[in-house]
Amino acid sequence: TQLLEQSPQFLSIQEGENLTVYCNSSSVFSSLQWYRQEPGEGPVLLVTVVTGGEVKKLKRLTFQFGDARKDSSLHITAAQPGDTGLYLCAGDQGAQKLVFGQGTRLTINP
């Protein structure tokens, strides 16, 4: 089974600051997804990256897929309290199966 190492696992910052979450693996993935999960709910898809080097933006969130398709990052600019949540990266292993990183629990303090 391919593994995804996500870091940091916990992050607490002040409103207005910037942050980056990393997702790394020694394996190549055909695609990688980023999800956000609220307590007691299922994960909600934020973005899917497919092409090595791809960059996608979703308002203040910027997602990047590494050139070798082994790693990805999520950068949030000017974080807001509404960004608080659990962020999960997940790599497509093939056969439609996803492997999840450990998750990053993000807290934005007003």
Added chain:
Amino acid sequence: GAVVSQHPSRVICKSGTSVKIECRSLDFQATTMFWYRQFPKQSLMLMATSNEGSKATYEQGVEKDKFLINHASLTLSTLTVTSAHPEDSSFYICSAREDTQYFGPGTRLTVL
């Protein structure tokens, strides 16, 4: 995006009883659905792949006789936790794939 529902959202049962959780794709057909388990403050762990009309494929370490999966139609998969014990208490999440995987809202199982 596509919608996946789960029922019930919460269930409390006594040790030794069986509990069935339903997963439905509401606006698309899914030949494959997935069942995950999530412990508090941890990530999702894939339990099994549910295949419509055939046997489920279980991940290593998951007891197929304890976690029974039935995928009888293109919009419904069920997970039955048999002879539940307190250690089976967890958050169970299903997903179904259309262009990408869409997740259900989860089912909180508490076994007393």
